[in-house]
Amino acid sequence: ICTSSYYNSYYIEIITEQELGDGKCDANNNHPNCGWDGLDCLEFNAKYPLCLFVDVEPERVGDGKCDNFGVYNSLECGYNGSDCSTFNLQYPECEGVNPDVIGDGNCDFEYNNERCGYDGLDCLSVDCRTDTGSFCTAYPNCNVDLPLLIGNGECDGGDYNTAE
Numbered sequence: 001i002c003t004s005s006y007y008n009s010y011y012i013e014i015i016t017e018q019e020l021g022d023g024k025c026d027a028n029n030n031h032p033n034c035g036w037d038g039l040d041c042l043e044f045n046a047k048y049p050l051c052l053f054v055d056v057e058p059e060r061v062g063d064g065k066c067d068n069f070g071v072y073n074s075l076e077c078g079y080n081g082s083d084c085s086t087f088n089l090q091y092p093e094c095e096g097v098n099p100d101v102i103g104d105g106n107c108d109f110e111y112n113n114e115r116c117g118y119d120g121l122d123c124l125s126v127d128c129r130t131d132t133g134s135f136c137t138a139y140p141n142c143n144v145d146l147p148l149l150i151g152n153g154e155c156d157g158g159d160y161n162t163a164e
Helices: 032-038 042-047 085-090 114-120 134-138
Strands: 005-007 012-014
Touching: none
Parallel strands: none
Antiparallel strands: 005 012
């Protein structure tokens, strides 16, 4: 019987027998005392034997979305079940929790830097009348030729040195 409490960085949960063998690999139950979540985690553990972190939600690994935070995008977790492979190849120095927005056609301020390819080139030319990224949310009235210069640590003068 699995009745222990295990710490998860997001919450503490009392493990109940209802969760064991329910078809979903629950990180809190993924240990021998709970029979690897009533055998629900056997496939995950076989694929990622070193990704046994209590704060990893197994259903996020290999779900098609790159989770670039915590230990998801690590060798132990197969670079998030290969979800982050392309991102890691294209932008090996880029940091940010949601890299799926890189190159989506909207300039996102978090990725508007050289390491992230100026948001996959989204920030090279921005029209805030149609762009819904975080750049236009932060600077809705800023229409400059090179938004990549905004926030780069240098005073660029002219249209770049205004309240908008």
